[in-house]
Amino acid sequence: MTTIGFIGLGIMGSPMSGHLVAAGHAVRGFDLNADSVAKLVAAGGTAAGGVADAVAGADVVITMLPDHPQVEDVVLGDGGVLELAAPGTLLVDMSTIRPETSVAVAEAAASKGIRVLDAPVSGGEAGARQASLSIMVGGEEADFAAARPLLDVVGKTVVHVGPHGAGQVVKAANQLMVGGIYALVAEAIVLLEASGVDAKAGLDVLAGGLAANRILDLKRETMIAREFAPGFRIDLHHKDMGIALAAARQADVALPVTGLIAQLIAAGRARGYGSLDHSALLKVIENLSGRA
The missing domain is CATH 1.10.1040.10 (N-(1-d-carboxylethyl)-l-norvaline Dehydrogenase; domain 2)
Structure with a gap:
C-alpha cells in the first residue's frame, strides 16, 4: 500500500483517485469543490483539509490541475507541495501544462530532494472512468519505475517518453x-x-x-x-x-x-x-x- 496525496479531484482526478483507492492504496484527497472530496470519501479515501494535509506523510503526491498557474501555486507557492513534502517524496504532476513549467518544477524540487515526473494523460473523462488512459511520462527512468505501479492502475498505455518536460x-x-x-x-x-x-x-x-x-x-x-x-x-x-x-x-x-x-x-x-x-x-x- 502506498500513501498518496491527491490534489485536484475534478472530472479526471475524481475517477483516477477512486481507482487508486480500489487498488488498495491510502488516498488523501483535496479539492476546492467539497462535493468532489465527498465523492472520494464515499469511495473509501480520506478528505484532506488543504494542500498541507494532503501532502503530510504522503509517499507520492499526485496533482491533476487545470493549467500551469494552478500548478505553480499549489507546487511552487507558499505552503505548496515543495515547501511541505519530505525529501524523497515522489511528485507526479498529471496536469496538462507548458513543458517549461514542468522543467521549472523539477529543477526547484531537485534542491529539496523531491523527485518529480510530468505525466499528462489522454483519453478524457471516459478514459479516466475506465482506467484506460494513455499516460506520457517525462523525468528520470528510476522515478518512472517507482511510479509505474500506480500509473498502471489508472492507465492502459503508460510510456516513459524522455526527460522532464517531455511528457508535456x-x-x-x-x-x-x-x-x-x-x-x-x-x-x-x-x-x-x-x-x-x-x-x-x-x-x-x-x-x-x-x-x-x-x-x-x-x-x-x-x-x-x-x-x-x-x-x-x-x-x-x-x-x-x-x-x-x-x-x-x-x-x-x-x-x-x-x-x-x-x-x-x-x-x-x-x-x-x-x-x-x-x-x-x-x-x-x-x-x-x-x-x-
Missing part, C-alpha cells in the same frame, strides 16, 4: 492531432449531409478503411446526433492548443495546420461553445458553411 511535449502533439481529426470528421459530416448522403452510412464506411481513427470509433454517432455533452471541453482544448503553439515556437518549427486548428477551436470558444465537448467543432464548421 508529447501531450501537446496529442492535442494538436486530436483537434485536427475532430475538424476533419466535422468537415466530412458537413460534406456528406450537404450532398444528400446519409452521414451515418458514410462514416461507417470510413471507419472501416484507411480513414479509421478513434474519434470516428467513439464520437461519430454523437456528432451526427449533435450531442456535445462534455467529455473534454473546448475551453480546455483551447488552452492546450496554446501550449502546442508555444512549444512549436520554443522548438523553432512551423506547424501551419496546428495554427489553423487552434483558430477553429478559438472560434468555437468565442461563439460560446467553450463548455461543450470538443466534438462541437462540428458547430464551427457548420457556421462557416452557413448550415448552422
